[in-house]
Structures are given as structure tokens and as C-alpha cells.
Amino acid sequence: MKFVQLLALFTIGFFLTNCGDNTPEEELGVIDPNFDLVGTWYFKSVSGEGVISGVDTQDDDPNPTGFIIFREDLTGYSEFSINLLDRPYGKTENFTYERTSERSVEVDKGDGDIETWTIIRANANVVEASWKIDFGNQFNAVITSVLTPNP
Numbered sequence: 001m002k003f004v005q006l007l008a009l010f011t012i013g014f015f016l017t018n019c020g021d022n023t024p025e026e027e028l029g030v031i032d033p034n035f036d037l038v039g040t041w042y043f044k045s046v047s048g049e050g051v052i053s054g055v056d057t058q059d060d061d062p063n064p065t066g067f068i069i070f071r072e073d074l075t076g077y078s079e080f081s082i083n084l085l086d087r088p089y090g091k092t093e094n095f096t097y098e099r100t101s102e103r104s105v106e107v108d109k110g111d112g113d114i115e116t117w118t119i120i121r122a123n124a125n126v127v128e129a130s131w132k133i134d135f136g137n138q139f140n141a142v143i144t145s146v147l148t149p150n151p
Helices: 002-012
Strands: 039-052 055-061 065-070 075-084 087-101 104-108 114-123 126-134 139-148
Touching (some): 039 075
Antiparallel strands (some): 039 055, 039 139, 065 075, 075 087, 087 104, 126 139
16 A cells, blocks of 8 residues: 555656755766657656665566656646556646756646656657655655657
8 A cells, every 4th residue: 555655656746856866967868958848758667766664675667558748838647557566556647847957847736746857868759757756764766767759
């Protein structure tokens, strides 16, 4: 149940509560200066690393399904299904967003919890981003996703 709650935060904030300390600048990739987040992006891989029930844990889903849409009017929509730690999880939701810097996108699911993606690399063909989910010392993780414009 706690894992499902952890994944719920994953969906509530599709992208990161500032993991700058977890992603040193030298590990960040290139962001094309012409990169535009607007569009539909399909999940290609999802991984998570963190603490669940006090135990260090990491896992990945190399075959997630779903997408996230970023519209020009700063609204968005996500629909996805992932499997981490042999537990399936899916979500459909609307959100608003703001790209606050070259590497940061704030996503607001409307429940008062704003999450921030850290964009690791991005161009017309790929977006790789990380975000942090935090329920306290016993339940927290950094999620990293790779998305492409093609299903």
C-alpha cells in the first residue's frame, strides 16, 4: 500500500521536486537550444531509486505505456501505466505547468503539491527528466523517465 502511495506521488507530480543535489551538473546532458516541451511525449522507460519502508530500493520498467501532453496554454494531460517492483500502477490526470528555466519544469496537479522536473537532456527526439517523490525518511525516491514524440 505504501508503494502505491509512493507511486501516486509519482503521478501527482510528473516531474521532480528539485533533485539538483541528486543529479550533479556534470551528469546532465545537452538541451537543444531550440527544444520545445509543447507536444505529446510517450514514455519509453521509467526507473526509480530510493527508500521504501526504510529499505534502499531501485527498479526500472523498460516497457511503460502511456504519454504526457504539454499544451501551449500551459495545461497538460497524462495517461500512463508502469510497473516498478512487480507492482503495476496507472493514472490519468490533468495538470498545469510552467517551464521555469532551461532545466526545470514545475508541474501542478491542483492538489497544492507542485513538483519540479529536472530535465537531464532534451531535443526534438527525446526528453529525459527526473523528479523526486517524498513521503519522509521511510518513503522517498527519485524517478527518471525517458520520453519520445513517437509511440
